[in-house]
Amino acid sequence: MTTDTASASALRAELRDLYDDYAAALDDFDLPRWATFFTDDCHYRIVSLENFKEGLPISTVACRGIAMIHDRIAALGVTAVFEQRVVRHIVGGVRLLEAGSEIVSQGNFALFESQSDRESQLLLVGRYLDRIVRQGGALKFRERVCVYDNYRIRTSLVYPV
Amino acid sequence: MNSTSILEASAVRSWPEQQRDARIPAWIYSDPALFEREMEVFHTGPTWNFVGLECEIAQPGAYKRSWIGTRQVVMVRDENGEIQVLENRCAHRGAMLVWENKGVVKDFTCPYHHWNYDLQGNLLGLPFFRGAMGKGGMPRDFKKAEHSLRRLRVALRGGLVWATYSDETPPLDDYLGPEIGALVDRAAGGGRPLKLLGYNRQLLPCNWKLYLENSRDPYHATLLHSFFVTFGLLRTDTAFKAVPTIGGRHAIMASTYSAATANTQNEVTKELASLKSDFRLEDMELVKPVDEFGDSSMINFSVLPSVFFQQHGNSLALRHIIPKSPTQTELSWTHYGFADDDEAMENRRIKQANLMGPAGYVAIDDSEVLAMMQPSVNAAPDSVQVVEMGGRDVSPQETMVTETLIRGFYSYYREKMGL
Numbered sequence: 339m340t341t342d343t344a345s346a347s348a349l350r351a352e353l354r355d356l357y358d359d360y361a362a363a364l365d366d367f368d369l370p371r372w373a374t375f376f377t378d379d380c381h382y383r384i385v386s387l388e389n390f391k392e393g394l395p396i397s398t399v400a401c402r403g404i405a406m407i408h409d410r411i412a413a414l415g416v417t418a419v420f421e422q423r424v425v426r427h428i429v430g431g432v433r434l435l436e437a438g439s440e441i442v443s444q445g446n447f448a449l450f451e452s453q454s455d456r457e458s459q460l461l462l463v464g465r466y467l468d469r470i471v472r473q474g475g476a477l478k479f480r481e482r483v484c485v486y487d488n489y490r491i492r493t494s495l496v497y498p499v
Numbered sequence: 500m501n502s503t504s505i506l507e508a509s510a511v512r513s514w515p516e517q518q519r520d521a522r523i524p525a526w527i528y529s530d531p532a533l534f535e536r537e538m539e540v541f542h543t544g545p546t547w548n549f550v551g552l553e554c555e556i557a558q559p560g561a562y563k564r565s566w567i568g569t570r571q572v573v574m575v576r577d578e579n580g581e582i583q584v585l586e587n588r589c590a591h592r593g594a595m596l597v598w599e600n601k602g603v604v605k606d607f608t609c610p611y612h613h614w615n616y617d618l619q620g621n622l623l624g625l626p627f628f629r630g631a632m633g634k635g636g637m638p639r640d641f642k643k644a645e646h647s648l649r650r651l652r653v654a655l656r657g658g659l660v661w662a663t664y665s666d667e668t669p670p671l672d673d674y675l676g677p678e679i680g681a682l683v684d685r686a687a688g689g690g691r692p693l694k695l696l697g698y699n700r701q702l703l704p705c706n707w708k709l710y711l712e713n714s715r716d717p718y719h720a721t722l723l724h725s726f727f728v729t730f731g732l733l734r735t736d737t738a739f740k741a742v743p744t745i746g747g748r749h750a751i752m753a754s755t756y757s758a759a760t761a762n763t764q765n766e767v768t769k770e771l772a773s774l775k776s777d778f779r780l781e782d783m784e785l786v787k788p789v790d791e792f793g794d795s796s797m798i799n800f801s802v803l804p805s806v807f808f809q810q811h812g813n814s815l816a817l818r819h820i821i822p823k824s825p826t827q828t829e830l831s832w833t834h835y836g837f838a839d840d841d842e843a844m845e846n847r848r849i850k851q852a853n854l855m856g857p858a859g860y861v862a863i864d865d866s867e868v869l870a871m872m873q874p875s876v877n878a879a880p881d882s883v884q885v886v887e888m889g890g891r892d893v894s895p896q897e898t899m900v901t902e903t904l905i906r907g908f909y910s911y912y913r914e915k916m917g918l
Binding site for chain 1: 600601695696700701702703723729780782785857858860863864866867868870
């Protein structure tokens with residue numbers, strides 16, 4: 339095994355941990371920890387495949403900069419009215435696409451939602467399209483675009499993806 | 500079958516006799532026969548329905564699918580540049596003709612038996628018209644001209660495409676009336692070309708009228724929507740008008756945005772448990788709109804049966820209310836701006852769109868409340884709801900604390916439904 343493939347392999351393992359840790363933060367409703375996965379100049383979007391394919395700029399959620407990430411967390415805690423639910427992330431198919439000073443990678447997600455008095459349901463399925471940088475030794479998302487395949491959202495999308 | 504079941508239902512279920520304008524029986528949110536009748540009276544009846552934006556189908560042959568009630572239609576720009584609205588149903592066996600949401604075609608061919616139609620819906624040809632090897636084929640007197648796609652009447656206003664199934668629908672301008680007509684033109688920027696910014700779609704587990712009422716209910720906005728209240732975007736201490744038009748067919752909610760009252764308290768807002776006066780955003784541009792129409796106003800209005808014009812800050816959208824069943828409704832948001840918006844304005848619209856849609860800071864409250872309302876109305880169809888805030892009549896009022904627009908809608912609804 340060459341050093342290059344060894345380091346690429348190590349990076350892939352690191353990426354898988356990053357994706358899993360990110361998902362665990364959301365599954366635990368630890369939104370302050372979720373914010374720490376982003377750079378200050380981050381761009382976080384949740385966008386339908388319909389808009390994404392057509393290159394339309396509207397997202398279902400769009401945060402440009404860490405301030406907007408903090409605002410979404412605050413609004414969820416202070417002003418939003420919604421029914422309690424549990425959301426579980428299943429993340430897989432993590433692929434390293436480019437390993438420069440900015441890492442380009444992607445992965446698949448499926449989100450299951452469970453609420454009182456009804457069956458659990460598949461809430462969202464899609465892909466993460468990511469640009470990642472290393473800051474202070476840790477990998478952070480400079481850009482995370484969550485493209486969902488669903489034609490429409492069932493009722494509401496409360497928590498981040 | 501429908502008329503019988505409606506008669507049977509109405510024998511045991513009728514509109515409450517007392518305070519008719521201020522009472523709503525819960526069975527209207529779940530009765531399947533009533534739902535079918537509503538689709539005939541309001542959607543495929545003599546009404547103008549929102550279909551889409553002209554700018555979505557810019558070139559000849561460009562099409563987009565849409566819905567009128569539970570029926571699917573295709574709007575398409577023909578070779579002459581005219582917009583046609585055709586039912587998405589082959590005249591042969593009723594198969595769905597177009598399977599993609601959008602596309603560009605020369606003509607339409609049904610996937611099932613390859614019947615082929617031009618962009619006006621005329622049947623051009625069909626395979627084996629004269630049979631094969633001397634056998635089969637259509638009868639000699641089959642006339643292609645009699646087997647076109649169902650073509651709807653189309654009208655354009657404000658860059659929007661409207662369609663109607665009925666020959667009896669009055670001209671669009673008369674159907675809208677002068678007040679709504681002027682607001683459609685205002686929402687369209689007074690003739691500036693529109694620019695499509697994108698879509699949001701959600702499936703609400705509730706009857707379509709629960710959403711329609713919600714969009715004609717300023718009272719709830721002052722209480723449920725903490726986000727609005729906290730940032731002064733919509734509050735009881737700002738000037739407000741609630742105006743039903745044409746006997747309750749349409750409804751206008753106009754508020755004056757006041758930067759002065761934003762995030763301050765007075766005797767009115769002390770009533771509001773939802774005001775979070777110590778809550779600040781790190782990025783306040785989200786709640787600081789630019790006065791783009793020059794009248795310091797946010798005007799939202801509802802056009803029967805299926806579209807709500809949204810102006811929340813600089814987030815402009817058409818909310819298309821698409822009934823799917825008595826207990827399911829798709830809410831389809833078409834977000835737009837103007838072709839001559841500068842980059843700052845377009846970015847502002849994109850940022851402020853966070854208020855709306857299935858994850859919207861404000862809109863999420865509505866989808867959650869309505870999802871929790873449907874099971875209760877399902878379970879108690881003979882219960883009766885009270886809408887007496889601001890009185891019992893259907894007059895225009897200058898306050899948010901009123902249900903006059905809901906009363907106006909049901910006054911109109913009962914007349915058309917014969918209830």
